[in-house]
Amino acid sequence: MNAFDPARLRPRLPSPLEPAVDERFTRRGLTLLLKRDDLIHPDLPGNKWRKLALNLREAGGRPVLTFGGAYSNHLRATAAAGRLLGFATIGVVRGDELAGRPLNPSLARCAADGMRLVFADRATYRAKHRPEALARLLALAGAPDDVYVVPEGGSNVLAVRGCVELGRELNGAEDPPDVVAVACGTGGTLAGLAAAFEGRTLGVPVLRGGFLGREVQALQEAAFGGPRGDWRLDERFHFGGYARTTPELDAFAQDFGTRHELAIERLYVAKMLYGLTALAEEGAFAPGTRIAAVVTGAPEPGPDSGAGRPRGSG
Numbered sequence: 001m002n003a004f005d006p007a008r009l010r011p012r013l014p015s016p017l018e019p020a021v022d023e024r025f026t027r028r029g030l031t032l033l034l035k036r037d038d039l040i041h042p043d044l045p046g047n048k049w050r051k052l053a054l055n056l057r058e059a060g061g062r063p064v065l066t067f068g069g070a071y072s073n074h075l076r077a078t079a080a081a082g083r084l085l086g087f088a089t090i091g092v093v094r095g096d097e098l099a100g101r102p103l104n105p106s107l108a109r110c111a112a113d114g115m116r117l118v119f120a121d122r123a124t125y126r127a128k129h130r131p132e133a134l135a136r137l138l139a140l141a142g143a144p145d146d147v148y149v150v151p152e153g154g155s156n157v158l159a160v161r162g163c164v165e166l167g168r169e170l171n172g173a174e175d176p177p178d179v180v181a182v183a184c185g186t187g188g189t190l191a192g193l194a195a196a197f198e199g200r201t202l203g204v205p206v207l208r209g210g211f212l213g214r215e216v217q218a219l220q221e222a223a224f225g226g227p228r229g230d231w232r233l234d235e236r237f238h239f240g241g242y243a244r245t246t247p248e249l250d251a252f253a254q255d256f257g258t259r260h261e262l263a264i265e266r267l268y269v270a271k272m273l274y275g276l277t278a279l280a281e282e283g284a285f286a287p288g289t290r291i292a293a294v295v296t297g298a299p300e301p302g303p304d305s306g307a308g309r310p311r312g313s314g
């Protein structure tokens, strides 16, 4: 373990797998379990710990530059890791119109953790996978030559491999689930989880567009050399797109949180739980099925703690 390995932060691994008694599931003979990845580490919760771990070990203390939207859980986790382990972080934020404005609570937390924030116009940001655009962004950020670049959402080969452990933990549970459900942004978590999990994996994309299946395939190809595991996506539960919500989704998340004494992360976890509950009510699972829902994160910091969010803010 090197000095910059987040294993030094004593993560709670394997994360707990807890039964959640919910009559919408029990009524149909289903068992709902919550895989509490949100408890892995208070500052690097959920899949962000799993996706960063191997990357930070690889970076070995070099400055880390990464990308995200104004409410990115990934930017916050990277900034916190930099503070806790003692390496420099640079966050490239989508949207140069944010540059002159006060920081929202999520970006304020990044800055307080020592992350240097650089605001990029949307066209350049979108093109960041192209070498010239990336070079322009690195220059704009004043990034040092030895910078370690982690892609948006943290999803690269090392991130996917880090998420394999999530599947292994579920396989190793005393009474392993038959199905696991996970919310998807870039699909990196699903790609790794499904590669190891011996049951069926269900992904719930929170972005609109129907592109995610191809991304997961590409990530599995890059990480493992080909397709792995039994997974599928249900694209019906994005509620209009990233960071979009509706009164119905808000009410669902509030109610689920009250029933299970759990603060529900709204960008991802709420949509996955909504989708899973809808599928249970549609009779999509045979009686006797044990279903694990991955709680991939915790609510964002700030006065509203994930309650009412600005709409469509990406």
Ligand SMILES: *Cc1c(COP(=O)(O)O)cnc(C)c1O
Pocket: 046, 047, 048, 073, 074, 153, 155, 183, 184, 185, 186, 187, 188, 189, 190, 265, 268, 269, 295, 296, 297, 298
């Ligand atoms: C980042 C994030 C996801 C999405 O993970 P991907 O690997 O990008 O699909 C899911 N849930 C939470 C809480 C997240 O912060």
